[in-house]
Amino acid sequence: MSRRSGVLEFAILGLLRESPMHGYELRKRLNTSLGVFRAFSYGSLYPCLKTLVTQGWLVEEHSSEEPLTAASLAGRRAKIVYRLTAAGKEHFEELLAHSGPDAWEDEQFGVRFAFFGHTERDVRMRVLEGRRSRLEERLEKMRASLARTRERLDDYTLELQRHGMESVEREVRWLNELIETERAGRGRATGRHADQGRDDTDPTDTTY
Amino acid sequence: MSRRSGVLEFAILGLLRESPMHGYELRKRLNTSLGVFRAFSYGSLYPCLKTLVTQGWLVEEHSSEEPLTAASLAGRRAKIVYRLTAAGKEHFEELLAHSGPDAWEDEQFGVRFAFFGHTERDVRMRVLEGRRSRLEERLEKMRASLARTRERLDDYTLELQRHGMESVEREVRWLNELIETERAGRGRATGRHADQGRDDTDPTDTTY
DNA sequence: TTCGTCATGTAATGGGTTACATGATTAC
DNA sequence: GTAATCATGTAACCCATTACATGACGAA
Numbered sequence: 001m002s003r004r005s006g007v008l009e010f011a012i013l014g015l016l017r018e019s020p021m022h023g024y025e026l027r028k029r030l031n032t033s034l035g036v037f038r039a040f041s042y043g044s045l046y047p048c049l050k051t052l053v054t055q056g057w058l059v060e061e062h063s064s065e066e067p068l069t070a071a072s073l074a075g076r077r078a079k080i081v082y083r084l085t086a087a088g089k090e091h092f093e094e095l096l097a098h099s100g101p102d103a104w105e106d107e108q109f110g111v112r113f114a115f116f117g118h119t120e121r122d123v124r125m126r127v128l129e130g131r132r133s134r135l136e137e138r139l140e141k142m143r144a145s146l147a148r149t150r151e152r153l154d155d156y157t158l159e160l161q162r163h164g165m166e167s168v169e170r171e172v173r174w175l176n177e178l179i180e181t182e183r184a185g186r187g188r189a190t191g192r193h194a195d196q197g198r199d200d201t202d203p204t205d206t207t208y
Numbered sequence: 209m210s211r212r213s214g215v216l217e218f219a220i221l222g223l224l225r226e227s228p229m230h231g232y233e234l235r236k237r238l239n240t241s242l243g244v245f246r247a248f249s250y251g252s253l254y255p256c257l258k259t260l261v262t263q264g265w266l267v268e269e270h271s272s273e274e275p276l277t278a279a280s281l282a283g284r285r286a287k288i289v290y291r292l293t294a295a296g297k298e299h300f301e302e303l304l305a306h307s308g309p310d311a312w313e314d315e316q317f318g319v320r321f322a323f324f325g326h327t328e329r330d331v332r333m334r335v336l337e338g339r340r341s342r343l344e345e346r347l348e349k350m351r352a353s354l355a356r357t358r359e360r361l362d363d364y365t366l367e368l369q370r371h372g373m374e375s376v377e378r379e380v381r382w383l384n385e386l387i388e389t390e391r392a393g394r395g396r397a398t399g400r401h402a403d404q405g406r407d408d409t410d411p412t413d414t415t416y
Numbered sequence: 417t418t419c420g421t422c423a424t425g426t427a428a429t430g431g432g433t434t435a436c437a438t439g440a441t442t443a444c
Numbered sequence: 445g446t447a448a449t450c451a452t453g454t455a456a457c458c459c460a461t462t463a464c465a466t467g468a469c470g471a472a
Contacts, residue, residue, distance in 0.1 A: 005431065024451050032353045033365055041433055046453055079440090079451070116364040138416045145240045156324040157241055163382055170378070174371055208346045213459065232423050252460055254425055287423070287468095 007111050008040055008048050013057060013084065013092040014115045020061065020083040023049055031208070034114045039208070049082060057088030099123045104131035125182055132175040135168050142168070215319050216248055216256050221265060221292065221300040222323045228269065228291040231257055239416070242322045247416065257290060265296030307331045312339035333390055340383040343376050350376070 015021065015029050023045055031039045052058045061081040084092070096119050103112050109131050116124050142165050150158070223229065223237050231253055239247045260266045269289040292300070304327050311320050317339050324332050350373050358366070 008431090022451075023453095032357065033361065034368075042451090042453075043434075043455095044432055050453095110368065113368050114365050117362040141416050149240065153241065154325040157322050159386075160242075160318065160321050167375070167378075170375075178367075208349050216459090230423075231425095232421095249461055250423090250425075251427095251462075258425095 005044065005048055007038065007108055008044060009052065010092075010095055010108075011038075011111050011114075012045075012048065012052060012082075013088060013095070014111070014118070016058065016082055016084040017089060017092055017118070020081050022079055022081050026082070034111060038110070052088070053082075057085060057091050058082045059085055096120070097123060099126040099130070101130065103127050104134050121182070125179070128175055128179050128182065132172055132179070135172050135175070139165065139168050139172070213252065213256055215246065215316055216252060217260065218300075218303055218316075219246075219319050219322075220253075220256065220260060220290075221296060221303070222319070222326070224266065224290055224292040225297060225300055225326070228289050230287055230289050234290070242319060246318070260296070261290075265293060265299050266290045267293055304328070305331060307334040307338070309338065311335050312342050329390070333387070336383055336387050336390065340380060340387070343380050343383070347373065347376055347380070 011030055011034055012026065015026060015033070021029070023042070026049075027040060027042065027045050030045075049058065053060055059082070061083055062079075096115065102108050104127055109127070112119075112127055119127075142161070146161060146165075153161070219238055219242055220234065223234060223241070229237070231250070234257075235248060235250065235253055238253075257266065261268055267290070269291055270287075304323065310316050312335055317335070320327075320335055327335075350369070354369060354373075361369070
């Protein structure tokens with residue numbers, strides 16, 4: 001009894017906040033909507049859904065039929081649609097409000113950002129700034145270590161390190177722009193969830 | 209009985225190839241020399257070292273004294289220096305020669321690149337090109353998924369996706385340059401290991 | 417003598433995948 | 445009717461971290 005994951009839990013709640021879904025569809029969205037990071041397998045997803053149900057954040061809806069899929073009047077089975085409960089929504093809202101240090105660590109930052117559309121302005125700022133200083137701190141360490149060991153390292157290792165540092169520097173610049181935009185008040189409105197007619201009939205099993 | 213890790217094993221063998229070390233030092237090098245990726249803890253490192261010993265790739269040297277550390281003539285204890293055996297070196301050489309698909313996946317590519325200084329030219333090429341086409345494939349999927357779902361996504365998710373794609377594109381350009389350089393024959397010589405007097409007395413516990 | 421860092425280890429736990437098992441539905 | 449994909453699940457394993465336990469050495 002547990003299967004807590006943090007990011008997975010957060011992502012599921014966030015996606016279901018927008019509209020109910022069944023596991024299979026959920027997984028696809030997990031691997032696309034939320035950037036490149038994390039490609040969860042069913043082996044993680046389904047057990048997690050179960051625990052979220054027992055927690056009371058979700059309810060299973062054993063839908064005997066789907067809205068109007070061309071031809072289907074006879075009984076349908078097995079397809080379980082998960083819907084966010086009021087308690088679940090509330091819980092998600094709480095999670096969104098937290099802006100502790102882990103929110104800007106590598107594991108969480110991506111998901112957090114993905115749901116910025118539902119996040120309060122000041123929380124967004126704290127997370128962005130937290131991430132930025134985290135990365136700057138990292139850069140400092142890298143520079144220091146590089147200065148200490150430069151002579152000892154061969155060209156390839158050096159190149160790898162250089163490229164790594166540039167990646168981090170690039171993300172810092174990106175964050176600078178985002179923070180700038182937020183400051184300028186051009187940050188997007190909170191609570192937007194533009195859900196227009198889902199025609200989710202794409203064929204690919206998108207796992208980058 | 210196992211504790212196989214792949215990357216950790218590879219990295220340990222690679223680092224010890226250059227010179228014997230004890231676990232503590234090994235870990236520091238793991239977290240700096242090998243780019244930003246992976247920060248292994250002792251909980252992974254020491255057990256792994258043990259299994260590498262039982263495999264015969266390493267030998268423990270319970271050195272009673274270190275070369276010449278200022279004041280120490282009486283017995284010293286505990287410091288275990290690991291040295292690569294002939295078999296271990298041979299094994300590492302075999303690993304270096306392999307250029308299967310996993311060599312250019314996210315988990316392995318970094319370490320593989322870090323030891324390109326010991327890797328044959330044609331293997332380097334295959335790994336670099338493999339990685340590049342892997343990333344291009346990924347880009348295609350991302351583009352396709354983006355085209356399919358653009359309207360449904362809010363600005364933040366879109367921005368996240370855009371930034372993610374740019375990161376991948378950037379790595380592709382990097383690989384292009386590297387491949388170009390290798391083609392031009394300006395690839396660094398194989399088998400270089402410029403080991404000049406290790407004065408490894410840096411204080412920091414570098415974990416980015 | 418106390419603090420920091422060097423140094424080695426282990427048991428419990430966590431978070432995830434793989435491989436497998438099952439079956440319904442759709443498209444040809 | 446058969447292949448692909450949709451859809452749900454579980455058990456066994458894997459890899460690594462955390463928290464803990466231990467202790468030596470050097471410098472203030």
